[in-house]
Amino acid sequence: MSQLNVFAQSSGARHEADSCELTILMPCLNEAETLARCIGKARAFLDRTKVKGEIVVADNGSTDGSQAIAVAGGARVIDVKVRGYGSALLAGIRSARGRYVVMGDSDDSYDFNALEPFLERLREGYELVMGNRFRGGIKPGAMPPLHRYLGNPVLTAVGRIFFRSACGDFHCGLRGFDRNAILDLDLQAPGMEFASEMVVKATVRKLRIAEVPTSLSPDGRSRPPHLRSWRDGWRHLRFLLLFSPRWLFLYPGAFLFSVGLAAMIWLLPGPRMVGSVVLDVHTLLYASLAVVVGLQSALFWVFTKIYGMREGIVPLDPWFGSLLNIATLEKGLILGGTLLVAGIALAVVALGAWNLRGFGPLAPEDTMRLVIPSATAILLAFQIAYGAFFISVLEIRATRSLSDGLRGTARSSAEIANEFDDDQPH
Numbered sequence: 067m068s069q070l071n072v073f074a075q076s077s078g079a080r081h082e083a084d085s086c087e088l089t090i091l092m093p094c095l096n097e098a099e100t101l102a103r104c105i106g107k108a109r110a111f112l113d114r115t116k117v118k119g120e121i122v123v124a125d126n127g128s129t130d131g132s133q134a135i136a137v138a139g140g141a142r143v144i145d146v147k148v149r150g151y152g153s154a155l156l157a158g159i160r161s162a163r164g165r166y167v168v169m170g171d172s173d174d175s176y177d178f179n180a181l182e183p184f185l186e187r188l189r190e191g192y193e194l195v196m197g198n199r200f201r202g203g204i205k206p207g208a209m210p211p212l213h214r215y216l217g218n219p220v221l222t223a224v225g226r227i228f229f230r231s232a233c234g235d236f237h238c239g240l241r242g243f244d245r246n247a248i249l250d251l252d253l254q255a256p257g258m259e260f261a262s263e264m265v266v267k268a269t270v271r272k273l274r275i276a277e278v279p280t281s282l283s284p285d286g287r288s289r290p291p292h293l294r295s296w297r298d299g300w301r302h303l304r305f306l307l308l309f310s311p312r313w314l315f316l317y318p319g320a321f322l323f324s325v326g327l328a329a330m331i332w333l334l335p336g337p338r339m340v341g342s343v344v345l346d347v348h349t350l351l352y353a354s355l356a357v358v359v360g361l362q363s364a365l366f367w368v369f370t371k372i373y374g375m376r377e378g379i380v381p382l383d384p385w386f387g388s389l390l391n392i393a394t395l396e397k398g399l400i401l402g403g404t405l406l407v408a409g410i411a412l413a414v415v416a417l418g419a420w421n422l423r424g425f426g427p428l429a430p431e432d433t434m435r436l437v438i439p440s441a442t443a444i445l446l447a448f449q450i451a452y453g454a455f456f457i458s459v460l461e462i463r464a465t466r467s468l469s470d471g472l473r474g475t476a477r478s479s480a481e482i483a484n485e486f487d488d489d490q491p492h
Contacts, residue, residue, distance in 0.1 A: 088112070088119035088185060089164030089245070092141075092172040093154035098130040100174035100286040105139035108178035117185065123172070124158030126150070152260025156253060159245060168242040173285035175208060176240040183278035184242035193247040193273040196233050196265070197240040197280030207284040210295070217299050224303065225262065228310040231269040233277060237261050237302070240280050247273055258298040259305040266309050311370040319363025326356025330442070334435055347434040354442040361446055365453040368393075372460045390457075398454025402447040409443030412436050 090108040094101060105121055112119045123136040124144045136143045146157040159167055166188045170176040176197075187195040204214060222236040239261070251267040253260065268275055307314045330353045332338060337346040372390075375382055416436040 086118055086120055086163040087165055088117050089158075089162035089167045090119060090121045090178060090181070091124060091155065091158040091162060091167050091169040092122070093124050093126065093151060093158065093169070094128055094132050094136070094172045095126040095154070096128045096130045096132060096289075097172045097287070098128070098132050098135055099288060101132050101135050101172050102139055103174050103286065104170075104172045104178055105136065105141050108181075109140060111179045111181050114179075115182065115185075120163055122158050122162060124154040124161075126154040148256065150256035150260075151258050152253070152255040152263070155260060156256075159248060162245055165245060166242060167245050167248070168240070170240040171285075173287055175283050175285040177281060177283070180281075181242070184240075187276040187278060188242050188244065190276075191274060192276040193244040194264070194268045194275045195242040196235065196275065196277045197238040198233075198235040198277045199238050199280055199282040200235055201277070202279030202281045204282045205284060208282045212295055217295065221262070221299065221302050221306070224306050225265065228306055228313050229266055229269045231265060231275075233265055233269075233275065235277075236265050238280060243268075255305065257301055259301045262302050262305050263309075266306070270309075311367050311374065315363045315367035315370060319360045319367065321360070322356045323360025323364065326353045326358075326360055329353035330357065330439065334439065336435075337431070347431055347438065350435065350438050354438050357442055358445050358449070361449055365449065368453070368457060369460065372457065376460070393454070393457075395454045395458045398450055398457075402449075402451035402454070404447075405443045405450065406447035409440045409447060412440035412443065416440060 090112075092101070092104055092108075097104075101123070105123075108121050111117070112121075121139070121141040122144060123132070123141045124146050125133050125136070126146050126149055133143050133145075144157055144161050146154045148157075155169060158169070166185065168178075168181050168184050170178060184195045184197075199209070200218075209218075218235065218237055222234065225231050225233070225236045241264075243264075248264065248268075251264070251271060253263050253267065255263040265275075330350060333345060333347075333350045333353065337344050339345075371383070371386055375386075413436075416433055419433060419436070
C-alpha cells in the first residue's frame with residue numbers, strides 16, 4: 067500500500083510539473099523590504115494572464131525573515147546553502163517546475179507584472195530572452211553612472227566582440243529562458259558572473275536568443291546592494307577572457323610575435339635611425355623578448371583550446387582540427403630541432419668572433435647581433451618541442467568523439483591504448 071502511495075505522490079508531482087508553464091524565479095538574500103512587492107506583482111501577472119505558473123524564491127541564507135514573507139505571499143522557497151548569486155539561481159532553475167523560467171532580482175527594480183514580452187518570445191521558440199534596460203528605459207537613480215556609462219557598456223561590448231553576440235545588455239537581471247535548454251548549458255559560475263556565463267554559453271551553443279525592452283527602476287531597499295562594482299566587474303571581465311582564449315592568448319601572442327620578428331629582421335643588419343633616435347641592440351633584445359612571449363602565448367591558446375574542447379567548455383572547431391592535423395608531434399620536433407641547430411650555429415659563430423679577439427673585450431653592438439638571435443632560436447626550439455609533447459599528452463586523455471572532431475584521421479582511445487600495450491611485456 068505504501069508503494070502505491072509513493073507512486074501516486076510521484077505521479078502527482080510529475081503532473082503538476084507538466085501542467086506548469088512558467089516559473090518566476092527570484093534570488094533572495096535579506097530582501098524583506100521589497101520581496102512582498104515583487105511576489106505580489108508576479109502573482110498579479112499570473113492571475114491577469116491566466117498563465118499556469120509558480121513563484122519560486124531561491125533563498126541564500128536570509129536572516130531578516132524573507133523566507134516567511136515569501137511563504138506568506140504564496141511563493142515556494144528553496145533553501146540554498148552555497149552562497150552566491152549564481153548558486154541561488156542554479157538551485158532555483160533546477161527545482162523549477164515550469165517549462166519556462168523568468169528570473170529577476172527581488173529588490174523591486176524590475177516589474178514582474180509586465181512579463182508578457184518574455185513569455186511571447188519563449189512561446190515563439192526562443193530559448194533565451196534577454197531584457198535590455200538601455201532600450202526599455204533606466205529611470206533616474208536606478209543605475210549608478212559608473213555602471214551605466216562605463217561598466218555595462220564596456221563589458222557588453224567586450225562580450226559582443228569576443229563571442230559575436232547580438233545582446234545589447236549582457237547584465238540585465240530580468241531574463242527568460244527554456245529551462246531544459248539552459249540546464250543543458252551546464253552553468254557553473256557561483257557569483258555575479260553567472261549572468262555573463264549564461265549569455266556566453268547560449269551564444270556559443272547557438273541557442274535562439276531574443277531581446278525585449280525592459281525598464282529599470284530604483285530598488286526599494288534602504289541598505290546598499292550586494293553588487294560590488296569593481297570586484298564583480300573584474301569577475302565578469304575575467305570570465306569573458308577565460309572563455310575566449312583567442313582574445314586572451316592568440317591575438318596578443320600573434321601581435322607580439324609578428325611585431326617582434328619584424329623588428330629583429332629590421333635591426334639585425336645594424337643600427338637604425340628613427341628621426342633623431344638610434345635603435346640598436348637594446349631594442350633588438352626587447353624585440354627578441356616579444357617573439358618569445360608571443361610564441362608562448364600562442365601555445366597557451368592551443369593548450370586551452372584542446373582542454374576546453376575536451377571538457378565540453380567550447381564546441382568542436384573543424385578549423386582547429388585541421389590545424390592539429392598539420393601540427394603533429396613529429397613536425398614540432400623537427401621544427402624545434404632545426405631552430406636549435408640554427409641557434410647553436412650562431413653561438414659557434416659568435417664564439418669564433420670572440421676567439422679572433424683572443425677572448426678579450428668585445429664590442430656589444432656587434433656581438434649581440436649574433437648572441438641575441440642565437441638565444442632566441444634556442445628558446446623557441448625548446449618552447450616548440452615541449453609544447454608539441456604537451457599537446458600530445460592532452461590528446462591522450464581525449465575521448466573518441468573529441469579525437470574524431472579534432473583530427474580527420476583521429477586515433478581511437480583503443481588505438482592509443484594499444485600503443486601503450488606494445489611497450490609492455492607480453
